[in-house]
Amino acid sequence: MREALRKARDTNLKSLQILLDSQVLVLALSEGWDMNEIAGVLQDIRNLATLFCPISFTFVPQLENLQADALASSCLDRLLVVT
Structure with a gap:
């Protein structure tokens, strides 16, 4: 979330949900x-x-947002891979 907020700042967004x-x-x-x-x-x-x-x-249960959860899990998996 911290990185997403930085990206939003850098693109001059004014409001966020x-x-x-x-x-x-x-x-x-x-x-x-x-x-x-x-x-x-x-x-x-x-x-x-x-x-x-x-x-x-806003809280959204994981089961109601499976696509975003899969994307986040995939990104975490890539970050945790030791090379």
Whole structure:
């Protein structure tokens, strides 16, 4: 998500609606919850989010967005391949 926000910033988008399959992450971003495991990344996301008005974070169950989930999994798999 951090990289997506950077790309959105670089293309001068003004508003965003972000759909996530992690209800905990949506709450962390919307309600200001802290998650120690990813505190630095969350802070980066929050800082970037201030550049967009309006911006929203919406929970979408994984089963309702199988295509995006498959794409994200494929990208993660490629990142985790050790060469």
